[in-house]
Amino acid sequence: xxxxxxxxxxxxxxxxxxxxxxxxxxxxxxxxxxxxxxxxxxxxxxxxxxxxxxxxxxxxxxxxxxxxxxxxxxxxxxxxxxxxxxxxxxxxxxxxxxxxxxxxxxxxxxxxxxxxxxxxxxxxxxxxxxxxxxxxxxxxxxxxxxxxxxxxxxxxxxxxxxxxxxxxxxxxxxxxxxxxxxxxxxxxxxxxxxxxxxxxxxxxxxxxxxxxxxxxxxxxxxxxxxxxxxxxxxxxxxxxxxxxxxxxxxxxxxxxxxxxxxxxxxxxxxxxxxxxxxxxxxxxxxxxxxxxxxxxxxxxxxxxxxxxxxxxxxxxxxxxxxxxxxxxxxxxx
Amino acid sequence: xxxxxxxxxxxxxxxxxxxxxxxxxxxxxxxxxxxxxxxxxxxxxxxxxxxxxxxxxxxxxxxxxxxxxxxxxxxxxxxxxxxxxxxxxxxxxxxxxxxxxxxxxxxxxxxxxxxxxxxxxxxxxxxxxxxxxxxxxxxxxxxxxxxxxxxxxxxxxxxxxxxxxxxxxxxxxxxxxxxxxxxxxxxxxxxxxxxxxxxxxxxxxxxxxxxxxxxxxxxxxxxxxxxxxxxxxxxxxxxxxxxxxxxxxxxxxxxxxxxxxxxxxxxxxxxxxxxxxxxxxxxxxxxxxxxxxxxxxxxxxxxxxxxxxxxxxxxxx
Numbered sequence: 121x122x123x124x125x126x127x128x129x130x131x132x133x134x135x136x137x138x139x140x141x142x143x144x145x146x147x148x149x150x151x152x153x154x155x156x157x158x159x160x161x162x163x164x165x166x167x168x169x170x171x172x173x174x175x176x177x178x179x180x181x182x183x184x185x186x187x188x189x190x191x192x193x194x195x196x197x198x199x200x201x202x203x204x205x206x207x208x209x210x211x212x213x214x215x216x217x218x219x220x221x222x223x224x225x226x227x228x229x230x231x232x233x234x235x236x237x238x239x240x241x242x243x244x245x246x247x248x249x250x251x252x253x254x255x256x257x258x259x260x261x262x263x264x265x266x267x268x269x270x271x272x273x274x275x276x277x278x279x280x281x282x283x284x285x286x287x288x289x290x291x292x293x294x295x296x297x298x299x300x301x302x303x304x305x306x307x308x309x310x311x312x313x314x315x316x317x318x319x320x321x322x323x324x325x326x327x328x329x330x331x332x333x334x335x336x337x338x339x340x341x342x343x344x345x346x347x348x349x350x351x352x353x354x355x356x357x358x359x360x361x362x363x364x365x366x367x368x369x370x371x372x373x374x375x376x377x378x379x380x381x382x383x384x385x386x387x388x389x390x391x392x393x394x395x396x397x398x399x400x401x402x403x404x405x406x407x408x409x410x411x412x413x414x415x416x417x418x419x420x421x422x423x424x425x426x427x428x429x430x431x432x433x434x435x436x437x438x439x440x441x442x443x444x445x446x447x448x449x450x451x452x453x
Numbered sequence: 454x455x456x457x458x459x460x461x462x463x464x465x466x467x468x469x470x471x472x473x474x475x476x477x478x479x480x481x482x483x484x485x486x487x488x489x490x491x492x493x494x495x496x497x498x499x500x501x502x503x504x505x506x507x508x509x510x511x512x513x514x515x516x517x518x519x520x521x522x523x524x525x526x527x528x529x530x531x532x533x534x535x536x537x538x539x540x541x542x543x544x545x546x547x548x549x550x551x552x553x554x555x556x557x558x559x560x561x562x563x564x565x566x567x568x569x570x571x572x573x574x575x576x577x578x579x580x581x582x583x584x585x586x587x588x589x590x591x592x593x594x595x596x597x598x599x600x601x602x603x604x605x606x607x608x609x610x611x612x613x614x615x616x617x618x619x620x621x622x623x624x625x626x627x628x629x630x631x632x633x634x635x636x637x638x639x640x641x642x643x644x645x646x647x648x649x650x651x652x653x654x655x656x657x658x659x660x661x662x663x664x665x666x667x668x669x670x671x672x673x674x675x676x677x678x679x680x681x682x683x684x685x686x687x688x689x690x691x692x693x694x695x696x697x698x699x700x701x702x703x704x705x706x707x708x709x710x711x712x713x714x715x716x717x718x719x720x721x722x723x724x725x726x727x728x729x730x731x732x733x734x735x736x737x738x739x740x741x742x743x744x745x746x747x748x749x750x751x752x753x754x755x756x757x758x759x760x761x762x763x764x765x766x767x768x769x770x
Contacts, residue, residue, distance in 0.1 A: 433609050
């Protein structure tokens with residue numbers, strides 16, 4: 121019985137996710153390929169010979185009807201695509217998000233080079249901000265005192281008002297130049313040297329986490345205070361459970377429900393923050409790729425990166441929904 | 454002895470929001486809130502700075518565009534202490550070019566406030582319309598609009614804003630593009646709160662009474678619902694401005710905001726990156742300006758919310 125309900129929940133959510141993904145891909149396609157009067161002209165770049173323009177137009181399939189263009193755009197993501205024919209043909213394996221004429225590479229391989237940088241920043245910062253925010257909130261709720269209380273509130277409003285790049289630059293100034301203990305720029309691939317990878321990412325992680333952790337601390341604190349006054353916590357204590365178990369199993373589980381909801385909404389913000397952070401710390405990530413593409417009007421790369429970002433957020437929200445269900449079995453689709 | 458000339462006269466109504474504030478004593482609460490008042494004072498100072506930017510820079514015969522390379526050392530770093538602060542250049546000069554930093558910050562305030570307020574107006578208009586429709590109609594319309602709102606909130610907005618910049622012709626004024634794009638992505642938080650409030654209002658007795666006497670939907674929306682939403686909308690609009698200012702600065706910081714040589718705080722902060730080791734004061738002027746105006750508006754917004762409409766417990770950024 122319970123299994124069928126869980127299965128139904130998963131199927132409904134999965135169906136919803138696929139519907140949203142299709143809508144998002146359609147919107148991306150329409151925005152970047154339909155709004156410009158001549159997308160090929162954009163994609164071809166500032167210096168563009170008529171021959172190249174003709175080739176670009178054929179590659180992008182702009183001579184076909186619109187619905188067909190969109191279907192081949194969508195099909196390429198699942199099945200790959202071959203641009204052109206004969207010896208000059210370019211094979212774009214699945215998942216194919218297009219081909220950048222300006223950089224002479226498939227968009228996916230451009231993304232493959234830059235995604236690890238942005239993902240490293242985003243995932244590490246998210247872990248840090250959730251851990252630090254929830255821990256600070258729990259501690260301040262348990263030791264409810266005037267000084268600590270006001271401290272958290274003050275840090276929270278400073279955290280909201282301080283832009284990521286400002287915190288980052290101050291961190292560079294303090295730890296990079298004055299104290300000279302942490303690297304202030306550059307990215308070392310994880311597989312090349314894990315220790316250096318983490319070492320170079322300490323400042324970016326702390327910068328990005330600081331902005332949001334304070335909000336999570338405030339939310340956790342108020343939720344925790346509510347939970348501690350609830351009957352189930354009193355019951356758990358009355359049963360003679362140890363305090364650690366009462367807080368950890370009974371109170372915290374309920375506190376995490378709104379925290380997880382908020383995090384689902386913040387995934388997109390996290391990605392934006394990572395883009396800003398990588399610029400502050402001179403790392404070449406997705407943001408740098410996107411901004412470069414915007415400046416040279418490289419439409420294939422722009423639409424590929426935005427579609428990927430949207431897919432990431434939609435999938436992350438699906439995961440959040442599933443975690444939510446695990447935390448709160450009463451939730452139905 | 455005080456002479457109260459209004460005693461015995463009917464209360465002057467003024468605008469609905471002011472009337473509501475008087476009735477509930479909200480204005481008194483707001484005036485008593487020291488933090489909110491400090492925030493208001495700082496924000497007002499920045500508004501004056503923006504309005505009188507030409508006059509204030511004119512005192513020292515400066516503008517944000519003229520190069521003063523004679524004030525720079527060979528490496529491009531300003532001569533003198535604190536980034537070249539002097540009686541002629543109150544905040545020092547920009548490294549490499551020697552442009553007057555006070556003028557840049559003052560003119561930059563114009564862009565920040567214009568985009569911040571403009572985008573908020575756009576976001577509030579869209580958000581109020583969609584929020585009222587969703588909250589008032591309920592049912593499938595509400596479900597659909599709410600899903601759409603959630604999706605837009607979760608969306609990687611900054612990435613989309615950067616990407617859309619590619620589609621705008623270079624001749625189109627960049628600040629208006631920023632107002633449009635920040636406004637178009639900023640409506641969901643307004644819509645959420647307005648929807649919630651409308652749902653509450655819809656079941657209040659005065660609305661039910663209006664329906665009972667046969668008022669049309671449009672009439673109810675215009676005369677019953679919207680005036681009651683006034684304070685909510687005021688609060689949420691105020692609280693949205695700092696976020697919009699921050700987004701403008703972020704886009705300019707990333708190099709896709711207003712185009713040079715129009716002064717912008719975000720772009721100045723971005724150029725300060727490469728100078729932060731040798732001339733940290735270059736970062737301080739635009740950085741502090743951005744931080745102060747955001748902090749001031751956040752504090753004022755918090756105070757306004759507590760005074761006017763404590764029910765809005767929703768999360769706003």
